[in-house]
Amino acid sequence: MADTALETNPVTNASGVNTKGDAFSSFNVDDFAVPGGRDEDWRFISLRRIxxxxxxxxxxxxxxxxxVEAPAEVAVETVAPDDARLKAAGAPVDRVAAQAFTSAKSGTIVSIPADAELTEPVTITVTGAGDEVTTFGTVLIESGANSSATVVVRYAGTGTHADNVNWVIGDNSRVYAVxxxxWDDDAVHLGAQSIVVGRDATLRHTVAGFGGEVTRMTPRVKFTAPGGDVELTGVYFADDxxxxxxRLLVDHSVPNCRSNVMYKGALQGDKASAKPDARTCWVGDVLIRAEALGTDTYETNRNMVLTDGARADAIPNLEIETGEIAGAGHAATVGRFDDEQLFYLRARGIPEKEATRLIIRGFFNEVLNKIPVESVRDELIARVSGELEQANL
Structure with a gap:
C-alpha cells in the first residue's frame, strides 16, 4: 500500500518567542501568515466579521x-507612506497592522516641539469613508523633550478601517492622550498603537470604546530609559x-519605571434582538524583564454584565523575570453590579432603576475623572448616561 503524505495546517497557539515583548515585527504585510480563528492572538474575535x-x-x-486641529506651535505634516520617520515607534506585530502600514496612501506626523506647554489640545479626527471601501492610516505623534500636551484622537462615521497610531514620548515630556x-454602529476598526516612552517621561492614555460593530485596540508600551511613568486606562460599553x-502589552525593559493599567467595561443586550450578543475581550500583558529592576506595576480589568446573554472575557498576564522590583500585581473580574450598594441606595428611598444607574455611573467615573480635558470628560460621562437610558435595567 502506497504511503500517503499527511498535510497539516499548524495553529499558532503560542508566540514562538520567549516573551510577548519579543514578538516578530515587520512593516511588510507579506512577512506575516494569514491568521486563523484558533491562533492565540485572534481566537476571541470573529475573523468573518472584520x-x-x-x-x-x-x-x-x-x-x-x-x-488635525492643533495650536500654532505644533507641526503637522502629511507625508509619503514610506517616510522613514513613520517608523520611529517600531514595526507592527500582527498582519492587520502591517497591512495598514503597507496599504496606507499617506502618513500624518504631529510634532510637539521641545519645551512647549500647550494650553489647548491637539485633536486628530479620523472619519470613515463609508460602505464598500476600506481605508488604512498611519499617524505618528511625537512630543519633544520637556514638553506638555493633551492629544485627542477621535474616530467617527462608518466604514472599514485599520491603522497604526504611534507615539514617541520624549524625555521628561508629559502627554495626556484620549x-x-x-464610530457608527456598522463600522469595523482594528487599531494598533506602538508607544515608546523616554527618560522621566509621563503618559496618561485613555481609550473610550462605545461605537462600532467590531473594534479592536492593541496598544504596546516600551520604556527606553529609566523614570518612565505610564497609566493606561479605558472604558467600553457594548450593546447587542x-x-x-x-489587547495591550506593557514591556518593562529598563530599571525604575512605573505602569498602571485600569480598564472598565459594561455589556447589555436585548433578548428580542436578532443581532449577535454583546461581547467584549480584554487581554492585558505586563512583562518585567530581568534588567527592569525597581519596576512598579499593577493592572486591573473590571467588567459589569448587565443582562443575560452578554459575555466578557478578561485575561490578565504578568511575566516577571526579576525579584528586585517595587511591586507587581493584577486583578480581573466579570460580574453583575454590587447588590450591597443597590440595597444601600434603595434603603434610602432611591428607586431600583435609578440606583442601578448611579452605581454604573460611579463604576465608570473612576476612569473618566482622570481625563484632563473637561469637554471630553463631560462628553464621555454623558455618553455613559445615554447608554443607561437605553438599557432595559
Missing part, C-alpha cells in the same frame, strides 16, 4: 480622511451586535 482585513480580501482601498472610538476588544 471584512477581509486579515487576509487581503477587503473592499477597494480609498484615501483615509484624517484631519482615543475615542465613537457589538464586539469590543482591548
Amino acid at each position: 471584512r477581509g482585513l486579515h487576509n487581503a480580501s477587503f473592499a477597494p482601498v480609498a484615501e483615509a480622511n484624517i484631519s 482615543v475615542d472610538t465613537q 451586535g457589538q464586539y469590543i476588544e482591548n
Whole structure:
C-alpha cells in the first residue's frame, strides 16, 4: 500500500518567542501568515466579521480622511507612506497592522516641539469613508523633550478601517492622550498603537470604546530609559451586535519605571434582538524583564454584565523575570453590579432603576475623572448616561 503524505495546517497557539515583548515585527504585510480563528492572538474575535482585513480580501482601498486641529506651535505634516520617520515607534506585530502600514496612501506626523506647554489640545479626527471601501492610516505623534500636551484622537462615521497610531514620548515630556472610538454602529476598526516612552517621561492614555460593530485596540508600551511613568486606562460599553476588544502589552525593559493599567467595561443586550450578543475581550500583558529592576506595576480589568446573554472575557498576564522590583500585581473580574450598594441606595428611598444607574455611573467615573480635558470628560460621562437610558435595567 502506497504511503500517503499527511498535510497539516499548524495553529499558532503560542508566540514562538520567549516573551510577548519579543514578538516578530515587520512593516511588510507579506512577512506575516494569514491568521486563523484558533491562533492565540485572534481566537476571541470573529475573523468573518472584520471584512477581509486579515487576509487581503477587503473592499477597494480609498484615501483615509484624517484631519488635525492643533495650536500654532505644533507641526503637522502629511507625508509619503514610506517616510522613514513613520517608523520611529517600531514595526507592527500582527498582519492587520502591517497591512495598514503597507496599504496606507499617506502618513500624518504631529510634532510637539521641545519645551512647549500647550494650553489647548491637539485633536486628530479620523472619519470613515463609508460602505464598500476600506481605508488604512498611519499617524505618528511625537512630543519633544520637556514638553506638555493633551492629544485627542477621535474616530467617527462608518466604514472599514485599520491603522497604526504611534507615539514617541520624549524625555521628561508629559502627554495626556484620549482615543475615542465613537464610530457608527456598522463600522469595523482594528487599531494598533506602538508607544515608546523616554527618560522621566509621563503618559496618561485613555481609550473610550462605545461605537462600532467590531473594534479592536492593541496598544504596546516600551520604556527606553529609566523614570518612565505610564497609566493606561479605558472604558467600553457594548450593546447587542457589538464586539469590543482591548489587547495591550506593557514591556518593562529598563530599571525604575512605573505602569498602571485600569480598564472598565459594561455589556447589555436585548433578548428580542436578532443581532449577535454583546461581547467584549480584554487581554492585558505586563512583562518585567530581568534588567527592569525597581519596576512598579499593577493592572486591573473590571467588567459589569448587565443582562443575560452578554459575555466578557478578561485575561490578565504578568511575566516577571526579576525579584528586585517595587511591586507587581493584577486583578480581573466579570460580574453583575454590587447588590450591597443597590440595597444601600434603595434603603434610602432611591428607586431600583435609578440606583442601578448611579452605581454604573460611579463604576465608570473612576476612569473618566482622570481625563484632563473637561469637554471630553463631560462628553464621555454623558455618553455613559445615554447608554443607561437605553438599557432595559
